[in-house]
Amino acid sequence: MTETLKDIYAARVADGTLTPDPAQEEALPLLDDIRAHLVATPAKRRGLLGGLFHKPEDVPGGLYLWGGVGRGKSMLMDLFIEHLPIAEKRRVHFHAFMQEVQEGLHAARKAGESDAIAPVAARIAKDLRVLALDEMQITDIADAMVVGRLFEVLLRENVVIVTTSNRVPDDLYKDGLNRQLFLPFIDLIKERLVVHELTSHRDYRQDRLTGGNVYFTPADAEARKAMDAVWKDLTGGGTAEPLILNVKNRAVEIPAYRNGVGRAAFYELCGRMLGPADYLAIADALKVLVLDDIPSLSRQNFNEAKRFVTLIDALYEAHVRLVASAAAQPEYLYVEGEGSFEFERTASRLREMQDKDWGR
Numbered sequence: 001m002t003e004t005l006k007d008i009y010a011a012r013v014a015d016g017t018l019t020p021d022p023a024q025e026e027a028l029p030l031l032d033d034i035r036a037h038l039v040a041t042p043a044k045r046r047g048l049l050g051g052l053f054h055k056p057e058d059v060p061g062g063l064y065l066w067g068g069v070g071r072g073k074s075m076l077m078d079l080f081i082e083h084l085p086i087a088e089k090r091r092v093h094f095h096a097f098m099q100e101v102q103e104g105l106h107a108a109r110k111a112g113e114s115d116a117i118a119p120v121a122a123r124i125a126k127d128l129r130v131l132a133l134d135e136m137q138i139t140d141i142a143d144a145m146v147v148g149r150l151f152e153v154l155l156r157e158n159v160v161i162v163t164t165s166n167r168v169p170d171d172l173y174k175d176g177l178n179r180q181l182f183l184p185f186i187d188l189i190k191e192r193l194v195v196h197e198l199t200s201h202r203d204y205r206q207d208r209l210t211g212g213n214v215y216f217t218p219a220d221a222e223a224r225k226a227m228d229a230v231w232k233d234l235t236g237g238g239t240a241e242p243l244i245l246n247v248k249n250r251a252v253e254i255p256a257y258r259n260g261v262g263r264a265a266f267y268e269l270c271g272r273m274l275g276p277a278d279y280l281a282i283a284d285a286l287k288v289l290v291l292d293d294i295p296s297l298s299r300q301n302f303n304e305a306k307r308f309v310t311l312i313d314a315l316y317e318a319h320v321r322l323v324a325s326a327a328a329q330p331e332y333l334y335v336e337g338e339g340s341f342e343f344e345r346t347a348s349r350l351r352e353m354q355d356k357d358w359g360r
Contacts (some may be wrong), residue, residue, distance in 0.1 A: 003031045006085055023200035024072045030063055030194055031080045034160060038086055038129060048093045060160035061192030064136075066168055071200040073164035074134050074259040077237070080162065081132050088129040093257060094136045094163070095285055098143045099244045101150060117146055133163040137258060138182075139284060140246060143161045145178075148185030155192050163310045169195060176217035215354050216325040223325040230323050231290050247281045258285035266294045270307040279311045283318035294326035297334040297343070305334055309346045316349045324350075 006028045012018040029272050046291035065073050081091045101120060108116035124131070131154065138144050154161060165172070169189045189195065214230070235258040243257035252274065256263040262285070269282070269291070282289070297305040315322055327331060328348035334343040 003083075004028075005035065005083060006081060008079065015150045016074075021072060021200050022077060023067075023198050026249045027065060027076055027196055027198055030065075030196055031076065031162070034063060034130075034162065035080065035084055038084065038160065050082045058179070061155055062163070062194070064163055064165065064169060064189055064193045064195045066165045066195070067198030067200065068166065073198055076198075076235070077132050077134060077162060077164055078236075078259075078345055081130070084130065084222055086129060087129050089132070090128060090130070091132040091134070093241075093243060094133045095245055095263075096241070096257075097133055098140070098147070099246055099251070101146065102142060102246060105146065116152065117149045121150050121157075123159035125154055127160050128159055130162065133161065135285075136163045136165040136172070137167065137284070139176070141177050142246070144173045144176055144182045144185075148182065148188060148198075151185065151188055155188075161193060163193075168197070173350075201261065214323045215350070216319070217327065219295075219325040219327055224292070227290060227325050231256075231263055232308070234288055234290070234323075235259055235273060243285060244287055244302055245278075247278050247282045250278075252278045252281060254282065261290065262286045262288070263290040263292070265292045266308070267304070269311060270304045274307060276310055276314070279307075279314035280318075282311070283314040283320050286320050288321040288323065289315060291322060291324045294324055294333065296332075298336055299338060302338060305343070309343065312346050312349055312353075314351065322350075322353050341346075 002354070007027070009018065009028055013020045065076065067073060067135070077091065081089055101124075104118045104120035104123065108119050113119055138147065144147060151161065166172075169186050172177055172186060213226070216226050232278065238258055239259040240256040243254040245252040245254070252266075253262055254262040255268055262282070269279075294308070295301065295304075296324065312322075314320075330347035331344075333347065
């Protein structure tokens with residue numbers, strides 16, 4: 001392996017794929033060190049006693065890369081995983097990963113396991129040398145109570161963890177219920193992972209939207225083509241996967257998700273019986289929502305209109321950017337029926353959210 005991530009990054013800058021950023025360049029050697037170690041070191045012996053066969057310092061615990069939204073953290077993680085020439089690797093969004101873990105714990109408890117975390121962690125670690133977790137953000141007490149034990153086992157099993165987050169480790173699960181039980185996990189991160197702040201002052205995701213149209217009407221074939229182009233630009237054209245959020249023991253699905261950007265049709269989010277907690281969770285998980293096919297609203301679809309108002313309020317308060325296609329301009333989406341007067345505030349917010357500087 002002669003070509004480093006710095007070389008690959010420089011080549012992409014040279015061909016115009018990437019914009020040079022000193023903060024991103026500063027993080028590349030940290031990823032290159034992990035990459036070089038993994039390539040040079042054969043897979044370690046597995047089993048829950050695997051940690052006895054090496055010293056912890058022999059194996060890099062990994063990297064905790066944190067910083068503001070849109071700074072390129074996910075892009076760097078993708079670059080690392082794409083050019084890591086081993087098969088035993090996985091890249092997954094943190095919310096989706098924890099959803100899998102919770103489902104595994106439920107199955108293990110149902111099977112009568114006294115320690116449900118051990119078999120779940122062992123199954124994850126089996127044949128895995130690198131776990132890349134994008135956008136670690138812990139707001140659910142169920143996740144907070146298991147993630148520490150889970151990471152302990154994975155690190156003991158020599159699984160290298162590379163994760164991105166918008167928060168410094170000390171701010172994870174801030175003000176959460178029973179947070180004192182979570183503090184050992186923060187100590188584990190700082191002890192075993194390199195913690196590095198990506199200090200870029202540029203928000204690349206925001207820059208891509210600046211000056212461009214983010215509200216397309218009418219919602220016709222031309223709008224769909226424009227929405228597809230925005231989606232491809234924001235996500236880099238990579239493969240998107242559904243994002244499942246666990247809200248009060250219910251699964252809330254965003255059909256397509258990649259690099260902090262979610263995409264759904266209006267009826268997928270507002271045609272289902274979702275409530276404020278669901279929309280708050282969606283807003284918490286996303287940096288940009290691409291919302292297709294907002295229809296004309298009236299007394300005939302009053303419930304959908306109410307949910308749409310709640311969704312926009314959640315996105316607005318969380319400063320989530322919205323890219324939308326709609327049947328009409330905001331002021332003409334809901335012109336008659338119960339609540340049409342109150343909808344004027346939503347229309348005003350939709351207008352404000354179109355401004356190129358909104359959400360900065």
